[in-house]
Amino acid sequence: MKFSGVYIERAIAEHELTQRIIARVSGTPVITIDRYGEVFNRAGQNFRIQKRAPALILAKKHGKTVLPAPEGYGFEQGRGFYFSHMLNCLYDCRYCFLQGMYRSAHYVLFVNYEDFMAGIDAEALNHDEGTVFYSGYDCDSLAMEPISAFCESFIPFFANRPASILEIRTKSTQVRQLLDFQPIDNCVVAMSFTPEAASKRWEHKVPTLNKRLQAMKKLQRSGWKVAVRFEPVIGEAGVEAEYERLFSQTFGVLSADELHSVSLGEFRLPAQFHKNLVNLYPDEDLLARETVQHDGMLSLAAGGEALLEALEDRLFSYVDRSRYYRCA
Amino acid sequence: MPIVSESVLITLVVALPAEAGPLKDFFQLKPLRATNNVFQSDQGIRLLVTGVGRKNLNQSFARFTRSELTKASQQVSPAWFNIGIAGHRELAVGEMMVANKISCAVSAQSSFPTPVLSGNNYGEVLTVDEPELTYPQNAVYDMEAHAFWDMALNYGMLDLIQCCKLISDSPHDGVEKITAALIDEIFYAASYEIRQHVDLLRNLAYEQQQLMSDPAPYLEIADRIHLNVNQALQVRRLCQRFIALNRESELEALLATEYHSARDLTHILRESLKSAGKVIEE
Known part of the structure; x- marks a missing residue:
């Protein structure tokens, strides 16, 4: 894993995780900063240029570390929350809302995991009905495991809190760390998939479909709960056949009966983010397609309810409905 | 393959005429009109020689922006690059250092x-x-970089404002040894990296x-009919x-049809895209 530089906030320079990361990236220029805002998301920065050679920023997360998850974000199992120990992702998916959310493509890693854990405990204490904590909203939780030690830190933490569920969203095949642990019942590893052609076209730097399926298979066989997220669904000619093939490939490798959950969700993002994406990639065909807008959210005109229903019909020939939810 | 560009893509900023000499040679830069401190090539490269120190740099930028940058938007380059000699306590004379932090003492x-x-x-x-x-x-000690950064931020793209320094002096080779010939030698030795x-x-x-840049069909339309600001954007x-x-080709065909106003044209183009957007499955 190579970074064009490592910026370190002075306040966490001596933090154990910071020291560990510095040792791992020896040879990379290290620059001390006061606050990560000095180098991240400054006016005039350009995501597309920075994505060519992103830097790693080690910072401290201040304020609230755990936030309520949007309605319909996950499988209903209790009150949903998300936490972002990292901003931005190793991959470069052309549809990703992060490109529209940040002007900077550098990776920000908040090393004060202890504060995230305190935030998780606080929310769990406040809700007797059970809680789900989603990781991977603003990043890919597994992709940078050798650097971030995310699983290494959070799996033992959740192992001691069986009433709270951790869902890790990812497109990564970095499952070695998870496989080194005994599986825990309250952790779900959720992998996102799009049909192979769509993945090749838009999911730059993402491991191949087959490699990801094999990684999930290893986890499933080892006893980890795995989930499948078929999103974002991008409506276009031939898409139903593409999904039929994807379902067949997926459930040919993974045991559908042992899956934690399966979901479908269409390509949608806030209108302002879409506008920012268009400015970055005016020549991108995906972003030139006809869109519809509802409550400030944009989705493709070639999609919508009819397409999702058609895909759901096909999906239910592989997976029991009780394991399914539609991602809002 | 050299980029031939009518517009300026990068502006190099140096303090000394001795630093400018090798750069003029590397990039075939010629004096710009009546100026004696601005040089330009037909490959999108411009050079500004500012004089030593923050004050001179600020004055040069001010003069330059008044006289040149107001003339046409294509004269404002997205990339700005400060290169020049500087001192360091450890690095040897002739070494190059890329700035990842620029501070003002x-x-x-x-x-x-x-x-x-890199x-x-x-x-x-x-x-x-x-x-x-x-x-x-x-740190590398220089006399202009921070002023350069502040000024360039007004015109360039933040990610394309860069600075690198060539070591000219150190505790073992004091500033008194710096000559035009030494600067020339240092720049030529670093020519590959500079390029x-x-x-x-x-x-x-x-x-x-x-x-x-504006797409060619749009420029044709803008030539043909009047568009207000909003219509132009659409x-x-x-x-x-x-x-x-x-x-x-479909756009060309649509543009060849009769339309009476910008509103007509916008409607035709939008409807055409809309009808195609609805097709999912054949």
Whole structure:
């Protein structure tokens, strides 16, 4: 894993995780900063240029570390929350809302995991009905495991809190760390998939479909709960056949009966983010397609309810409905 | 393959005529009109010679921006690159250092160029008002970089504002030994790296200019009919969308049909894209 530089906030320079990361990236220029805002998301920065050679920023997360998850974000199992120990992702998916959310493509890693854990405990204490904590909203939780030690830190933490569920969203095949642990019942590893052609076209730097399926298979066989997220669904000619093939490939490798959950969700993002994406990639065909807008959210005109229903019909020939939810 | 560009893609900024000499040679830069401190090539490269120190740099920029940058938007380059001699307590004379932090000794403010350039040495450039003879910090000492950064921010793209320094003096080789011949020698020895940095920044600037440039069909329309600001933005994006969707021939056909106003045209283009957008399955 190579970074064009490592910026370190002075306040966490001596933090154990910071020291560990510095040792791992020896040879990379290290620059001390006061606050990560000095180098991240400054006016005039350009995501597309920075994505060519992103830097790693080690910072401290201040304020609230755990936030309520949007309605319909996950499988209903209790009150949903998300936490972002990292901003931005190793991959470069052309549809990703992060490109529209940040002007900077550098990776920000908040090393004060202890504060995230305190935030998780606080929310769990406040809700007797059970809680789900989603990781991977603003990043890919597994992709940078050798650097971030995310699983290494959070799996033992959740192992001691069986009433709270951790869902890790990812497109990564970095499952070695998870496989080194005994599986825990309250952790779900959720992998996102799009049909192979769509993945090749838009999911730059993402491991191949087959490699990801094999990684999930290893986890499933080892006893980890795995989930499948078929999103974002991008409506276009031939898409139903593409999904039929994807379902067949997926459930040919993974045991559908042992899956934690399966979901479908269409390509949608806030209108302002879409506008920012268009400015970055005016020549991108995906972003030139006809869109519809509802409550400030944009989705493709070639999609919508009819397409999702058609895909759901096909999906239910592989997976029991009780394991399914539609991602809002 | 050299980029031939009518517009300026990168502006190199140096303090001394002795630093400018080799650069004029590397990039075939010619004096710009009546100026004696601005040079330009037909490959999108411009050079500004400012004089030594923050004050001279600020004055040169002010004069330059008044006389040149107001003339046409294409004269404002996205990339700005400060290159020049500087001192360091450890690095040997002739070594190059890419700035990843630019600080001002007077104001104690720091800025952080995006790590776009790669090299053997990276570090902080500390801008001082008098030549530094004792090199107390582990930084490269110069006299313009921070002022350059502040000025360039007004015109360039933040990620394409860069700075690198060539070591001319150190505790073992004091500033009194710096001569025009030494500067010439240092610049020529670093010519490969300098060219690489300039080429990279120029290419990135070119890519950005291409992305921001108006599509050809839009320019034809704007020539033919009057568009107000809002219509211009809409028609421009509609043309971009046809091109991105690989439907240029359809756009040409639509533009060849009769339309009576900008509103008519916008409607025709939008409806055409809308009808195609609804097709999912054949």
